[in-house]
Amino acid sequence: MSRYDPSVIEPKWQAVWEESETFCAVRSDDKPKYYVLEMFPYPSGRIHIGHVRNYTMGDVIARYKLSTGHNVLHPMGFDAFGMPAENAAMASGGHPKDWTYSNIDTMVSQMKPLGFGLDWSRMFATCDPEYYGQQQALFLDMLESGLVYRKNAVVNWDPVDMTVLANEQVIDGKGWRSGAEVERRELTQWFFKISDMSEELLDALDTLDDWPAKVKLMQANWIGKSRGLQFAFSTIDAPDGFDRIEVYTTRPDTLMGASFVGISPDHPLAKHLEKDNAELAAFNADCRKGGTTEEALEKAEKKGFDTGLRVRHPFDTAWELPVYVANFILMDYGTGAIFGCPAHDQRDLDFARKYDLPVQSTYAPAAGEDAFVLPEDGGPAYVPPKTEAVRYIKGFAGEEAQTGNEGIDAAIDFCEKNGVGHGVTKFRLRDWGLSRQRYWGCPIPVVHCDACGVVPEKKENLPIALPYDEDGTAIDFGVPGNPLDRHPSWRNCACPSCGQPATRETDTMDTFVDSS
Known part of the structure; x- marks a missing residue:
């Protein structure tokens, strides 16, 4: 066998493929159809080994299906809109369109010698007006x-x-x-x-038999279905129109351990109060410099501003809780307000210790009590497992040991029967x-x-x-x-x-x- 010389063999056969339209897809009813599509590249102006790897895998599949009698459609295109083109135009004094199409021409000239089995006649860019x-x-x-x-x-x-x-x-x-x-x-x-499709998206994960379990779990967490309690705290001496603060919680079983109420810097009450409070306005402005992702808020230092307002606990009108504006609360998830239960949430516990707020456990592990240190005695927050038994210390009605999920259901039922809010299902997925x-x-x-x-x-x-x-x-x-x-x-x-x-x-x- 003669030595493979790519400089001779590749141009020869690629010219044959192009002339005979080997990889051009044609409508035909006598063959099963097969569609191969890799992620379109961004027209940065040069291809790299990642592109070669990606399109080689697709090419193997396309060629295999072609050899097994399928009518294969294997197109190429460019995901061509976006800020980089505009930034390049700003830097060079050119135009995003010229920059983009020039880069596409360069990348096509780099990709064609690789000999991929692509139907180049169907190539398009997402910045084409026809697209x-x-x-x-x-x-x-x-x-x-x-x-x-x-x-x-x-x-x-x-x-x-x-x-x-x-x-x-x-x-x-x-x-x-x-x-x-x-x-x-x-x-x-x-x-x-897209939030209208939350339940449908979640259910559809069960049909993805070939997906890795960890990927499906990530998707389920992203959709984030939760059942909780939505209720309101009555405010004390608040401005007109703010006699209640609506709260959504997925752990209503910790309500008897409430220590404070937190609202987002973008909550209507926070915006109202900042009009006459320069210090609060500065605090809110500083909070708004951070990103809106949960990851960004989780990594940021937890900060709060005591508004001076108080609310009444729904089960004890003599029990008053301070209202803080907190930098870790998002306005577009739930109601933009939370109640903090430091004993059972480490973030809330860190916040409570920073601002010298009370800590009250509502339950503890049902077993292994000898080694357990309550958060109010210096231990870490006890985040209750939802499927294991817990021992109630300060519940609604002297509940006996039960799993966390049972406790949540019992708390929602108790609150509804006593006119304190209603159980609702929410999704983390936002529009x-x-x-x-x-x-x-x-x-x-x-x-x-x-x-x-x-x-x-x-x-x-x-x-x-x-x-x-x-x-x-x-x-x-x-x-x-x-x-x-x-x-x-x-x-x-x-x-x-x-x-x-x-x-x-x-x-x-x-x-x-x-x-x-």
Whole structure:
């Protein structure tokens, strides 16, 4: 056998494959269909060994299926929107579109000599108007079905890239591209209503027989189903309109060990109080410099601000609890308020010891008491196992030893019978905020009309393409902020409903929408 010489053999056979369209998918009813799709690369301008590894695995599958008589579709494309292109334009004085398509040409020229069995005739980029026009049509369908909505929300804000970041784009409290410290900021955002599918997503995990158990557990924890109690503390001498503080807890069995009530810096009460309290306003502003991820809040130093307000315990009106603004409470999970039970939550115990708050155990282990030190006596917080028996010290009605889950159910039942809140099921999964304040993304196809409000664009007008000026004078990418807000003509349009002058939505979609 002659020696394999890639410089001779590869060009020869790749030319044969291209001429004979070996890997071009053609509609055919006489063969079973098979679709192979790897993750599209980002057009950074160069491929690396990770790309080679990824597409080699897909190529092996595609070639095997082709050899076993399947009609194989194996396309290639580029996940091409996103901040890096815009940042490159800011740095070089160029245009994101030119940078992106130039990089795509370079990467295609690097990939083709590898000889992958790809149908290059079907190649596209997510920044092609033909592609994102379909994305816009899907958005309009979801909007019509009530699966897209707009609201004010606290978001991760990158002060350098000047855009919203998803939780997955915040690494150790910093923007994944800029490295800037992420801030919490309230903005009007567009959302996909994925929380409506929480139960369905959770149930579907049971159908994934070939998935690793640890991955399914991670997904289940991300969806985060929990049953708990929602109730309210009555406030004492609070401002008008704040006579109650709603709380959601997954451990109502610890209510008799309550030590304080904590509210988010973004809670309406905290925002109201900061208007007349400069010290609280400064504290809240400092809290908002951190990210909105649970990981970021967990790693941050726990800080609190005593508002001076008090609430009454629902089972003892003479029992008053202080109200703190705390930096570790998220506004968009539960109610934005908690009650702290230091004896049974290490975070709450650290907080209580820092601010000299009382600690009261409600239960202890049912066995091994000799070696157990109560938290109020200097021991760590005792986090009760949900499936093992515990011994109640200060319960609602002198409960005997039972498992944690039984205690939770008994506590919810007791509270409901006594008119203290009601049992509810909640999910940790939050709706998907898809608004991004940048140019290089899929335009959100709605307009804002003074007469009609927010109006969906007509499908016959799609795609709503990004403006591209050949001479580069219409948009200066060197200025921070969203360039679409500054474009002299693109933003101005006619209302699809009444025809009067209106303005386009200048937020574009999160790049994860493109790749989904």
